[in-house]
Amino acid sequence: MKDQYDYIIVGAGSAGCVLARRLTDAPGVRVLLLEAGPEAHDFWLRTPAGMARMMHHPKYNWNFETEPVPTLGDRRIYWPRGKTMGGSSAINGMVHIRGDRRDYDHWEALGNPGWGWDRIGKLFDAMENDITGPAKPRLGGPLNISHAAVIHPTVHDFIAAGRALGLRYNDDVNSGDIEGIGLLKFNIRNGQRQSSYDAYLAPVRDRANLTVITGAHVTRVVLNERTAKGIAAVLPDGQHVTFHARGEVILAAGALNSPQLLMLSGVGDPAELVRHQVGVVHALPGVGANLQDHFVSRVQVRVTPGSSYNKSLQGWRKYLAGAQYLLKQSGYLALGSSPAAAFVKSHPDMAYADVEISFRPMTFGFDTRGGVAVHKFDAMSASVYRVRPSSRGRIGLHSSDPRQPARFEPNYLATDDDIAAMIAGIRAFRSIIAQSPLRERVVAEMVPGPDVRSDEQLLDYLRADGQCAFHPAGTCKMGPDAMAVVDCRLRVHGIDRLRVADASIMPVVVSGNTNAASMVIGENAARMILEDARHQRTVAAA
Known part of the structure; x- marks a missing residue:
């Protein structure tokens, strides 16, 4: 093992940057954050109108494409996804929509306590610095909101x-x-984009308990007897490394990449894994299913x-x-x-x-x-x-090669x-x-x-x-049913010390743009992780 951390977060996107910030708010917690893309140092990343230049950018965008969609005359649909610090919040249209309170109450009614509006609404309040002057001001959070x-x-x-x-x-x-x-409202401050990285992580990037590695392509979660021990990755210089997690591994690679990583790690639908010569560690048929997109x-x-x-x-x-x-x-x-x-x-x-x-x-x-x-x-x-489509698609593998994109079947x-x-x-x-x-x-x-x-x-x-x-959302859905991938604490069913925290956990996609909801998932995940760690320490000391 090259090094040890309390928590390893895979993906510095909308949720991942929030997680890294909130976990390292606890001084004794050591966090490693891995991002496949480069640093977000570009004038057009900071400039709101630069989103047009990012639409097909080879450096900051994954430039994904779906399989031919039968319901659309077998057209392939282009899917941009951010590949830099901040993830898709670094290249998107910056619209900040929470969704409707009934979205989150529905999540809770599906068997996910802790995800209803009573809790999630307060987390939104805590994350926002909304200068638009609503009747009940929401000021003081790290994320600036403007008209x-x-x-x-x-x-x-x-x-x-x-x-x-x-x-x-x-x-x-x-x-x-x-x-x-x-x-509508936007993640824009003084004329500049406010990605999750800008708002949450950039101000604390020099924390001693935070390590950030960019250009690191995670290839799999290291599992031992259905327990996550760390991750394997390829660094920009081609070096293959393994990082060890004393506590947990958290996948925040997004609704497209998180299910792919689970499958490459041997967690998913056995038929899909066997088809691509991936050894089955744990059968979890819901991985990659329940794909929703607007x-x-x-x-x-x-x-x-x-x-x-x-x-x-x-x-x-x-x-x-x-x-x-x-x-x-x-x-x-x-x-x-x-x-x-x-x-x-x-x-x-x-x-x-x-x-x-x-x-x-x-x-x-x-x-x-x-x-x-x-x-x-x-x-x-x-x-x-x-905003709440009833069509469901799925994500599968094209091969066992982690450098190859997954197979996207949106079923629009x-x-x-x-x-x-x-x-x-x-x-x-x-x-x-x-x-x-x-x-x-x-x-x-x-x-x-x-x-x-x-x-x-x-x-x-x-x-x-x-x-x-x-x-895109929903591909590692949260819930207690047979097709759920994570429980209400975002722990992967059947695998210890492994969680997923990004838009993939949405049982039903929220009613509107998904970036704000992805950030609040990071907020709630961080609180749950720290709560669970305190509980474990209390039990161990008893």
């Missing part, structure tokens, strides 16, 4: 149009009730001059925007992805909103190299997706409910843009287009054009 640096007049018209249709104005999407229409459809609309900020990012104006950002850290380069959203029910019988319509007064496409290219004409757009639009909800969401956005005062800005719908009206036509459009919203 968009520029709120275009068209955004206000979008909200007004939704209210005119009868949607409730929601002045705080993070109150625990997502339903309604209003402004399948997204775009609607793009041409608008009147001045109703979009597309042209502010073209020609000489983009240099002006750049100068404004460099001098004041403000303007369009300080923006996150979508400044406002509507959360609506796809059907009146839904218990609470199940469709998100994220709105932005700009549009973009992709150039021949896959880069993001802002359109040169005035236009606005929405991303429509069902596999249920009639998901199809109906997506179509309802597109229609809901069309109703909003047809309502004053927004309709006065509309010239014509571009995508999917005014001739795409029937359910059949809209379904064809979804299958031909829909993409992922970059929110």
Whole structure:
């Protein structure tokens, strides 16, 4: 064994950085944090508008791709995932949405005590420094939350149009009730991205009880008689090393990589492991199952001059925007992805909103190299997706080689409910843009287009054009049932001293963007780990 630590955390992403911070808050606890990607030292990582450059970045992005999806005409769907300190929180759109209180109460009702809103809501309060001025201030946490640096007049018209249709104005999407229409919030501070690394780990990076190794590709968990003893990894220089954990190993590699690591370590569905010549250490069929992701459809609309900020990012104006950002850290380069959203029910019988319509007064496409290219004409757009899809996919192995990506089978639009909800969401956005005062800005719908009206036509459009919203979850689900991978304390069923703490443990994906929920999973995991360690010491001393 090369070295020994109390806790080894695999993955310095949204949850992993939170875990490392909270565990090392205890001075006597020695933590090793391993990250496959490089350090997050790049101007465009810190700049909110840099998310466009990160979309296919070979250094900071895993650039994953799914298997052909039968329900989408066998298209492969591109899945970006962050590969640097902060993980996907270093390259995403920075939208900060907790989800609905009923999401977490549902987790608890599924047999997971300690995950209901009464506890999780307080953990959100403790992690946030929300300067947007909600009725009940949430100040003092490490993660800074703000509204968009520029709120275009068209955004206000979008909200007004939704209210005119009868949607409730929601002045705080993070109150625990997502339903309604209003402004979104972002992990942005003084015009700079606040990844989980920036907020949690960078301020304490020099702690004596914290060791961080970047460029370390973990190949497996070292198991001995169904007990995690450490991890095996390959360092950037090609050296194969093993690190020993006196306490526990915690997988925080994300919903795509954590299940792969379990399978490579011999924990998973026996049929899958045997197929790829991986020795079965412990049969756990739920590993990689229960894959959920938000399948997204775009609607793009041409608008009147001045109703979009597309042209502010073209020609000489983009240099002006750049100068404004460099001098004041403000303007369009300080923006996150979508400044406002509507959360609506796809059907009146839904218990609470199940469709998100994220709105932005700009549009973009992709150039021949896959880069993001802002359109040169005035236009606005929405991303429509069902926040609690009923379709389930799975993750498997392509081979026993840890350097090979896993096999991703998302199974989008596999249920009639998901199809109906997506179509309802597109229609809901069309109703909003047809309502004053927004309709006065509309010239014509571009995508999917005014001739795409029937359910059949809209379904064809979804299958031909829909993409992922970059929110995979659920592949190491938490619970007491036969397909659960971890228990309510995030301990892997049947394996001692091994936990999983990232978006993979969600039994059901949260109602909205998943980054905030991933961070709060890290918060709750750290508290549970320290609570359990204190309990063990008390028992040993008795």
